[in-house]
Amino acid sequence: MSEPILKIEDLKLGFKSWSGMNDVLHGISLHIRQGERVALVGESGSGKSVTARLVLGMLQELKNTHVSGRILFEGQDINTMPARTCHAMRGTKMSMIFQDPTSSLNPTYPISVQFTEVLRRKDPEITRQRAREIAIAALTDVHINNPERVYDSYAFQLSGGMNQRVMIAMALVNNPTLLLADEPGTALDVTVQAQTLNLMSNLVEKHNTAVLFISHNLGVVREFADRVYVIYKGNLVEQGPTEALFEDPRHPYTQALLSAVPRITGGGIPDIAETSESFGLPLVAHAGFSEKELLS
Amino acid sequence: MKKIFVTLTRNPLSLTGLILVGLVVFAAIFADFITPFPDHRGAVVDFLNFNQPPSWTHLFGTDLVGRDLFTRVIYAYRISLILGIVVLVIAVPIGVSIGLLAGYLGGKTEFVLMRMTDVFLSIPPLVLAMSVMGLLEPTLANGMIAVTVMWWPWYTRLVFNITRAEKEEGYVLAAEVIGASKLHIMFREILPNCVPSILTKMTLDFGFVILIASSLSFLGLGVQPPTPDLGSMVAEGARYLPDSWWLTVFPGLAILIAVFGFNLIGDALREILGVDQ
Numbered sequence A: 001m002s003e004p005i006l007k008i009e010d011l012k013l014g015f016k017s018w019s020g021m022n023d024v025l026h027g028i029s030l031h032i033r034q035g036e037r038v039a040l041v042g043e044s045g046s047g048k049s050v051t052a053r054l055v056l057g058m059l060q061e062l063k064n065t066h067v068s069g070r071i072l073f074e075g076q077d078i079n080t081m082p083a084r085t086c087h088a089m090r091g092t093k094m095s096m097i098f099q100d101p102t103s104s105l106n107p108t109y110p111i112s113v114q115f116t117e118v119l120r121r122k123d124p125e126i127t128r129q130r131a132r133e134i135a136i137a138a139l140t141d142v143h144i145n146n147p148e149r150v151y152d153s154y155a156f157q158l159s160g161g162m163n164q165r166v167m168i169a170m171a172l173v174n175n176p177t178l179l180l181a182d183e184p185g186t187a188l189d190v191t192v193q194a195q196t197l198n199l200m201s202n203l204v205e206k207h208n209t210a211v212l213f214i215s216h217n218l219g220v221v222r223e224f225a226d227r228v229y230v231i232y233k234g235n236l237v238e239q240g241p242t243e244a245l246f247e248d249p250r251h252p253y254t255q256a257l258l259s260a261v262p263r264i265t266g267g268g269i270p271d272i273a274e275t276s277e278s279f280g281l282p283l284v285a286h287a288g289f290s291e292k293e294l295l296s
Numbered sequence B: 001m002k003k004i005f006v007t008l009t010r011n012p013l014s015l016t017g018l019i020l021v022g023l024v025v026f027a028a029i030f031a032d033f034i035t036p037f038p039d040h041r042g043a044v045v046d047f048l049n050f051n052q053p054p055s056w057t058h059l060f061g062t063d064l065v066g067r068d069l070f071t072r073v074i075y076a077y078r079i080s081l082i083l084g085i086v087v088l089v090i091a092v093p094i095g096v097s098i099g100l101l102a103g104y105l106g107g108k109t110e111f112v113l114m115r116m117t118d119v120f121l122s123i124p125p126l127v128l129a130m131s132v133m134g135l136l137e138p139t140l141a142n143g144m145i146a147v148t149v150m151w152w153p154w155y156t157r158l159v160f161n162i163t164r165a166e167k168e169e170g171y172v173l174a175a176e177v178i179g180a181s182k183l184h185i186m187f188r189e190i191l192p193n194c195v196p197s198i199l200t201k202m203t204l205d206f207g208f209v210i211l212i213a214s215s216l217s218f219l220g221l222g223v224q225p226p227t228p229d230l231g232s233m234v235a236e237g238a239r240y241l242p243d244s245w246w247l248t249v250f251p252g253l254a255i256l257i258a259v260f261g262f263n264l265i266g267d268a269l270r271e272i273l274g275v276d277q
Helices: A048-055 A085-088 A109-121 A126-143 A147-151 A160-172 A190-207 A218-224 A242-246 A252-257 A291-295 B002-010 B012-029 B069-105 B105-121 B125-135 B140-166 B170-178 B182-218 B230-237 B244-273
Strands: A007-019 A020-032 A037-041 A065-073 A094-097 A178-182 A211-217 A227-234 A235-241
Touching: A007 A190, A020 A037, A020 A048, A020 A211, A020 A227, A020 A291, A037 A048, A037 A218, A048 A065, A048 A178, A048 A211, A065 B002, A094 A160, A094 B170, A109 A147, A109 A160, A126 A147, A126 A160, A160 A190, A190 A218, A190 B140, A190 B244, A211 A218, A218 A242, A218 A291, A227 A242, A227 A252, A235 A252, B002 B012, B002 B244, B012 B069, B069 B105, B069 B140, B069 B182, B069 B230, B069 B244, B105 B140, B125 B140, B125 B182, B140 B182, B170 B182, B182 B230, B182 B244, B230 B244
Parallel strands: A037 A211, A037 A227, A094 A178, A178 A211
Antiparallel strands: A007 A020, A007 A065, A227 A235
């Protein structure tokens, strides 16, 4: 089997503060292969988003962070890589989609300008005409009916769902090998979210992009991901294939997380303990899905 | 741009401002054609007509050496406007750049730049300008330098505060993620979002720059005679109050009109562009 696109080994992160180190990640290991869709699930503050920031190499530069472990992206360690090299990979080999598509687009520029910026990351010499052609094609790919109009619009003239599609088109237009999706569409309503997720799902399949899908929305994860890692307070607590993990959650935290999902049939908000001794139990890997077995 | 202009003409207050400023600018530009005695802006002496009260030949009267006051007020506008433009053209980019750097980079850069700005802000503006003028020769160019030195920190503060809020916005993160450089993010992403506030402040400030420059020359620290200047004209005439009232009142009114006009436009712009200060 080929080497994974992204391999994180025993990643630890701490923020220095006046009162000493504030540890956020306690050594997590995960990997993603080409074309694989992997979800990282956890509650707010569990360390999902900082993991994505670390993969992008955006926290290592800061003075008040302490990072250890390895983040191998295409065989190179992002933690020890010079800032310039890491910088060059952002927007070309890695890209990211955010929660709120509308605020992710600068209100003072039309989509066209921002799309051209993205394309320039890969080809600095690109002409405006060529950029337009590529962008229109990309917008058509995300099922936008009148790409010409959208291309010349400002973000605030478009709906949230439309902006989300634009963001997806922009994120994939440079054919990145890794796409980080940080709770995409959480700010959108569920129907639009479902549509855009479908789109994204089809597109990453077409481009064979590896996806790290960060979410707290278990329903979405179940539909989208091939494999799931559950993270709790900076520790991975359970990992396995999506189906098995949802059918048969083994770690007490995962069980609590799954039972916390509100049911459409009612029955009130489930009563969940804020914290429990058992949530701190070590990582449970489903048979054949531990890091060791998968990477051998 | 056109929309903003149309909205400005709708409101009676801002329309008044537009008309006042329009008159001042028009008069300053075409001073050579609309003033009855264009050569009176310089060192001309006409003792036959000295210290005349307003009449049809001399609308604002004449000064102590017989020069037409109306002519001199119009030419003084020209000096004031040039001064206002030069001061803002120099002070705004400096202030804005420092504010962006401090706001976006944070940390030590912020500490050094903002404390330096605070030092400038803590000195009363007129005192600061006076001390700069005291060190330099009292000429128009040095007057501009003095006012510029006291003006930029206000823009630094303004832009610093906006930048701090804007840098948390999603589009800044999105730009960082696609690998945009820091300079690009500061000047291409954040700066356009500061423009409404900067523009409003500039319009409001234009009047104040004229006022401060006049105050300086009132104290004898600005433009030197025989170049006409509103502030020094008021100062000169003040000695002959109340008998030769026109020597003070007309230049004073001229200052009022210009400052008032720019303030009205500035206030209206603030409302239209949705800027809150």
